[in-house]
Amino acid sequence: MSYKESTLNFINQCKRVLHVAKKPDKDEFINVAKITGIGIIIIGVIGFAVTFIAQLLGG
Template identity: 65%
Template sequence: MNLNKESMANFIKQCQRVLKVSRKPDREEYINVAKVTGIGIILIGVIGFIISIVAQLIQGTG
């Protein structure tokens, strides 16, 4: 990994550009992101629970 002044300066410029473009989300956008994240977490949990139940059923009959 080659860290020199030029690559560090380029990285800092890229970070500054991202920070200039980014903005704070408004309340509605924040709530929508929270809902989608919550639904995703619940969905992954349900899928894991179903897989666990199926695995226990398979082991119980074998």
């Protein structure tokens, strides 16, 4: 496959994705934001706990 063919193939795939994609409604957006926020908080708590335990064990 040549460079031109692969570029055209990529552009066609992008067009297909943009055609299928839709803008989320307000409720869907709020739910995604809540889940993302909860995930960030959980990862932060885990990181804090690991750092705290490492400091306790390290001296």
